[in-house]
Amino acid sequence: MNSPDSVLGLSRRRLSFVPVFAQSVAAIAPAGTAAVTPGLVIATSAGGGALAAFAAATVVVLLVSACLRPMARRMASIGGIYSYTARALGPYVAIPTGWSAIIGYGAVGMASLVAVGTYLTHMAVSLGATDGSPTTAIVALVVVAAVVAVLVLIRGIRISAGVTLAVECVSLGIGIAIFAWLWADARSSGPVEPVLTEWAGDNREFALSVVVAISAFVGFESSTTLSGEARRPFVSVPRTIRWTPVAAALIYLAALPVQALAVANAPPDVRDSSTPLVGVLIHDGTPLLAAVLDLGIAASFFACLLASVNALIRVVFCMAREGVAPRRLGATHPRYRTPTTAAVATMVVVGITPVVVLALGVAPDSALRALLTLSACGYLGSYLAACVSAPALLRRIGESTPGVWLLSAVATLVLGSLVVYSLYSGLRAQNWLLAGYLAALAVAVATTLALRVRAPHRLAAVGIYDQTQDSDLLRAVTFR
Amino acid sequence: MSPLRDPTRRHPTAVSNSLRIIETVAVLGFGASAQEIATRLELPQATAYRLLNNLVGEEYLVRTADLRGFGLGRRLAELIGAVSQPMLGSAARAELDALRGSVRFAVHVVVFQADALRVLDADPDHPVRAERELIRHLHASAAGKLALAARTEWTRSLPAKPARLTPQTVTNLAALAAELDEVRTSGLAVARDELEAGLACVAVSILDSAGVPAGALCLAGSSDRTDALLAHQAAARDCARALGPLLF
Numbered sequence: 001m002n003s004p005d006s007v008l009g010l011s012r013r014r015l016s017f018v019p020v021f022a023q024s025v026a027a028i029a030p031a032g033t034a035a036v037t038p039g040l041v042i043a044t045s046a047g048g049g050a051l052a053a054f055a056a057a058t059v060v061v062l063l064v065s066a067c068l069r070p071m072a073r074r075m076a077s078i079g080g081i082y083s084y085t086a087r088a089l090g091p092y093v094a095i096p097t098g099w100s101a102i103i104g105y106g107a108v109g110m111a112s113l114v115a116v117g118t119y120l121t122h123m124a125v126s127l128g129a130t131d132g133s134p135t136t137a138i139v140a141l142v143v144v145a146a147v148v149a150v151l152v153l154i155r156g157i158r159i160s161a162g163v164t165l166a167v168e169c170v171s172l173g174i175g176i177a178i179f180a181w182l183w184a185d186a187r188s189s190g191p192v193e194p195v196l197t198e199w200a201g202d203n204r205e206f207a208l209s210v211v212v213a214i215s216a217f218v219g220f221e222s223s224t225t226l227s228g229e230a231r232r233p234f235v236s237v238p239r240t241i242r243w244t245p246v247a248a249a250l251i252y253l254a255a256l257p258v259q260a261l262a263v264a265n266a267p268p269d270v271r272d273s274s275t276p277l278v279g280v281l282i283h284d285g286t287p288l289l290a291a292v293l294d295l296g297i298a299a300s301f302f303a304c305l306l307a308s309v310n311a312l313i314r315v316v317f318c319m320a321r322e323g324v325a326p327r328r329l330g331a332t333h334p335r336y337r338t339p340t341t342a343a344v345a346t347m348v349v350v351g352i353t354p355v356v357v358l359a360l361g362v363a364p365d366s367a368l369r370a371l372l373t374l375s376a377c378g379y380l381g382s383y384l385a386a387c388v389s390a391p392a393l394l395r396r397i398g399e400s401t402p403g404v405w406l407l408s409a410v411a412t413l414v415l416g417s418l419v420v421y422s423l424y425s426g427l428r429a430q431n432w433l434l435a436g437y438l439a440a441l442a443v444a445v446a447t448t449l450a451l452r453v454r455a456p457h458r459l460a461a462v463g464i465y466d467q468t469q470d471s472d473l474l475r476a477v478t479f480r
Numbered sequence: 481m482s483p484l485r486d487p488t489r490r491h492p493t494a495v496s497n498s499l500r501i502i503e504t505v506a507v508l509g510f511g512a513s514a515q516e517i518a519t520r521l522e523l524p525q526a527t528a529y530r531l532l533n534n535l536v537g538e539e540y541l542v543r544t545a546d547l548r549g550f551g552l553g554r555r556l557a558e559l560i561g562a563v564s565q566p567m568l569g570s571a572a573r574a575e576l577d578a579l580r581g582s583v584r585f586a587v588h589v590v591v592f593q594a595d596a597l598r599v600l601d602a603d604p605d606h607p608v609r610a611e612r613e614l615i616r617h618l619h620a621s622a623a624g625k626l627a628l629a630a631r632t633e634w635t636r637s638l639p640a641k642p643a644r645l646t647p648q649t650v651t652n653l654a655a656l657a658a659e660l661d662e663v664r665t666s667g668l669a670v671a672r673d674e675l676e677a678g679l680a681c682v683a684v685s686i687l688d689s690a691g692v693p694a695g696a697l698c699l700a701g702s703s704d705r706t707d708a709l710l711a712h713q714a715a716a717r718d719c720a721r722a723l724g725p726l727l728f
Contacts, residue, residue, distance in 0.1 A: 013636055073533045074547060087547070234537035397547040399514050399529050468542040471633055474552035474560070 006321055006464040007078050007228055009332030010339070011156070015230045019161030020223050020237060024244040026164035026307035027108075027219025031171035032115065032300030033248075034255040035293065037216040039263065039276050045209040046200035047260035053206060054256060057213035058249040060418070061220070063411035064383045065245050067390040068221055069238045070404055074397065076227040076234070076466035079318030080311060081386045084224075086463035088393035089385070092448055094462055095324060097385040098315055099444035103437065104218065104378025105312035109350040111371035112305035117141040117354075118364045119298035126282055126290035138364060139355050146351030149305050153313065153343045156336045164303040171303075172251075174296035178281070178289060179258045185284065186261035195264045196257055204425065211422045215376035216252060219304070220244040221386070222311035228466030309350060313342040323458035324451065370433055373426075377437040380419050387411040497523060498531050502556070505541060511549035557594035568601050572726040576601065579719040583699065583712050589686070589723070590614075591695040592627040595637045600695065600727075609700065610676040613645055617675070619656055620649050622683035623696035625669040629660045630685070630693040648673040668713055669696075673703050680706040682713060684720045688728035695727060696720075 041050040068081070077083035082101055086094035117138035124130045152163060201209070223240045227233040262280045263270075270279035281290035317339035320330035331341040357367050391408045394400040426434040451459050504517050518528035532550060535541040539555045568576075568589075580587045586606030590597045597615045602608045618624030619642045628634040635653060642651045650656050663669045672680045680703035685693035697720040699709050 012633060016640070073537065074543065232537060232539065234533065397514075399525075401526050401529065403526070467545045468551070469633075471631065471636070472539070472542045472554055474554055474556045 003467075006461075007318070007466055009330075009337060010078070010317075011229050011337035012466065012469075013229070013231050013233075015158060015161070015226060015236075017231075017236045017239070018165065019158055020226050020230045020233075021240045021244070022161040022165035022168070023226055023307050023310065024220050024223040024240045025247070026161075026168050026303040027222040027311060028217060028244060028248050029112070029168070029219070029300045029304035029307075030248045030251045031168060031175045032297045032304060033216045034175060034251050035277050035297050037212065038252060038256040038259050041209045041212050042256070042260050042263060043276075044201055044205050044212075046198040047195045047257070047264070048197045048199040049201060049206060049209060050213075050256055050260065051196065051253070052199075053209035053213045054216075054249070054252050056210045057217065058245070058253075060210070060214055060411075060414055061217040061245045061249075063407070063414060064387060065220065065241050066407055067387045067404075067411050068224065068241050070390055071386075071393050072224055072227065072237045072241060073234050074399070075393070077224050078228045078465055079315045080225040081221060081382045081389075082315050083318060083463065083465050084393060085382075085385045085389045087465070088389035088396060091324075091451075091459040091462035092445075093385060093388075095319075095448045096441050096444040097382050098319060099440060100378045100381035100385070101315055102312060102378070103440060104375045104382060105222070105308045105315070106346070106350055107371045107375035107378060108219065109305050109308045109312065110354045111368055111375060112301040112308065113142045113145055113351065114138070114354045114358070114364055114368050114371065115301035116145045116298050116305065117358075118368065119294045119301070122278065123291045123294045123298075126278060126287050126294055128287055133364070135358055135361075135364075139358055142354055142358070143351065145302060145305065146347055149302070149309060150343055150347040150351075152306060153310055153347070154333060154336060154338055154340050156338050164306050167299045167303040171296035171300040174292055175255070175300075178293050178296075179255055181289065182262045182280070183258045186258065186265055192257075192261060195260050207418060207421055208425065211376065211380070211418055213252075214380070214418070215372065217245050217248055218376065218379035218383075219308060219311075220248065221383075222307060225311040225314040233466075309343070309346060312350075313339050313346050316342040316346060318464060322461040322464055323455070324448075324462060373431070374433050374437060377423075377434060380415070381437075381441070384412065384415050384419055387415055494531065497521070497527070498535055501528070501531055501535060502540060502552070505550050505552060510551040511544050512551075513549050517550070554594050558596065561593045561596075561598060569726060572723055573601075575719055575722045575726065579697075579715060580605070582715060585699045585701040585705075585709060585712070588698045588700065589695060589727075590623045590698060591727075592630065592693065597621070597623055597627060597696075606700070609679050613675055617643055617645060617649075619651070620645050620671060620675045621698075622669040622671040622681040623698050625660060625663050625671065626683055626685050626693055626696045628656075629663040629669070634660065645675060646673055646677050648677075650674065667717070670706070670710070672706050678703050680709055682706075682709045682716070684713065684716050686720045686727060687724045689725070695723075697723065 038050060041053050045053055071084045075084065075087060079098065080101060082094055082098035085097045118133060120141050121133035121137045125133060152159060221241060223237050227237050230236050259277060263276050266280045266283060270276060270283050278290050278293055281293060316325055316329050319325035320327055320342065329342045329345060332338060333340040354367065358364065387408055391400055391405045394404050423434055500521055501517055504520055505512050508516060514529055514532055517532065518525045532541065536543060539553045541550045542553045543550060576587065576589065580603060586603040588599060588603055588608055589601040591600045599608055599611065599615065608614065614621050618628050618637055628637060631637060644651050650659060667685060669683045675681065679700065681698050681700040683696040683698040686695040686697055688694040697716055699712055699716055701709050
């Protein structure tokens with residue numbers, strides 16, 4: 001059932017630490033996110049509330065990270081959280097968790113494509129060349145980005161990891177330069193303290209702000225899908241999971257006050273726009289800087305697209321090899337040793353959806369917001385499963401400790417109540433995307449139950465991972 | 481003596497406990513569980529789990545397929561290979577002497593280790609040239625190429641950037657992969673001026689009882705006499721075939 005050959009075809013133990021780290025960093029897309037998400041939180045909770053929301057989100061994410069690490073130290077997962085859950089809690093929990101992760105990675109991939117198209121065309125607006133971004137131009141850029149991405153993904157994660165890290169460094173550099181300039185500019189135009197202590201909204205809105213802030217960290221766990229391909233995975237993957245959320249938190253907590261200040265000093269029409277930060281720069285008469293910021297954000301989202309789909313295709317590959325997804329999707333490239341079929345099939349879906357949505361006349365920024373909400377649902381659902389899985393997996397292999405149970409209980413309680421609460425208030429506010437997400441999970445459960453009746457052996461195969469191979473063992477040299 | 485200055489306490493405990501864990505896995509055999517190990521060493525469970533996971537992370541130990549048990553990892557191979565004494569029986573020596581008497585080149589026997597070679601028997605009349613490089617740089621010698629060709633994950637036995645020992649050394653992984661494909665089909669590897677300028681080596685595999693290459697028989701000489709070296713390949717193959725059951 002689970003043989004050492006079950007994930008054969010992927011490259012094995014080849015990736016050094018840097019690409020593994022790059023995978024998680026790029027999936028978070030700290031540069032692009034730092035320019036976008038704090039603005040959303042500031043809009044609901046004001047400067048002080050936003051700082052508190054980000055601090056709380058950091059704590060929650062560190063709890064999730066602490067639950068993931070003991071599993072990443074013990075098991076070379078190919079499907080990330082899906083595979084951990086499969087080993088810990090069995091297929092009935094794992095398959096819906098896998099779907100949730102697929103929705104998370106897929107929706108963020110689609111959102112990234114929309115963002116790449118939007119921000120690249122917005123460069124022309126920032127420079128004053130045109131008044132608005134024509135949808136056809138955005139769609140064309142989405143298609144080009146999707147094609148480039150699929151080629152990079154097939155060529156292999158080492159190349160794509162190199163590209164993603166380079167792109168992320170460049171956009172982070174641009175971001176830091178612009179934030180420094182904004183900070184200097186904003187400090188001269190008004191007092192700092194009131195902006196950072198101002199608190200808007202009630203507890204209900206604060207809880208939702210925390211969830212939005214958590215969505216700025218999602219993707220940090222994606223390096224777990226490279227465990228089979230990484231060199232010394234039981235060291236490099238846990239290390240990545242430990243430090244990427246910390247680094248992201250530092251970036252956000254530095255970027256947030258700057259934005260709060262810049263936006264507070266801006267006129268109301270800029271403050272209420274969908275891209276307040278770019279608006280501030282245009283308003284301040286620095287269109288070139290605004291265009292550079294556009295480029296940086298677009299680059300960061302392109303890296304995010306690569307990283308998210310890179311993780312996504314490995315979950316799909318894993319399911320295909322187990323037989324719970326079409327077997328064909330488990331094919332690999334003979335030379336590059338990447339899941340080719342899964343990459344192409346996934347990218348077709350991830351590429352076509354935003355094109356259709358935009359062609360139907362949905363405004364790019366509402367499409368972006370909807371896709372990011374959907375992805376946040378997917379990620380949070382899989383994180384919740386990860387928190388529950390940690391002690392269960394350790395118990396199954398006979399290594400559980402009271403500490404892990406306590407950690408899991410706290411993490412599950414905190415994250416669970418946030419998820420349930422935001423789902424509840426989202427549904428009450430008639431956010432049908434959330435209903436769609438819940439419906440997808442229901443379909444996943446139904447599919448799993450159908451499999452139990454029609455092909456129970458496939459469910460029994462769920463939980464494949466990169467097992468110890470003969471070549472990992474000590475083969476004693478015998479002399480006579 | 482204060483605990484701070486007692487060298488047997490504090491930091492060394494983690495190191496010595498790690499070594500004791502490796503020892504225990506060796507004694508208990510493949511599949512020893514974390515709890516068995518902790519009990520046997522009278523270590524607190526959390527400490528045992530932490531040290532075990534560190535050792536797995538460093539690949540000194542590996543986990544079994546059900547993740548519950550542990551076994552010795554390939555990384556220990558060098559440690560063990562370094563202390564085991566090579567020995568050659570009289571039957572094997574007779575085979576080698578016959579070949580050495582019939583060719584005017586150096587005839588050496590090497591065995592494959594995890595990521596290195598080990599000279600099992602050097603030609604008494606011709607010293608092993610460039611021995612340091614031979615045992616370390618698998619991509620640069622004929623015997624090393626046979627060792628790499630025998631592995632599916634051969635790139636793991638090489639550093640990310642294999643060393644360029646001479647201008648002729650093949651350091652490009654794609655070119656090396658193509659050459660290893662040829663080695664697999666012909667069963668013969670050649671390295672000319674790749675390990676050391678002026679040195680040529682021709683090698684054939686010695687198979688173990690399972691038919692897996694476990695060592696190599698090498699003929700070495702001056703690189704302008706490579707053709708003469710290759711002319712002896714049939715004799716070398718016969719000798720290697722005879723050595724297999726005698727050595728492994």
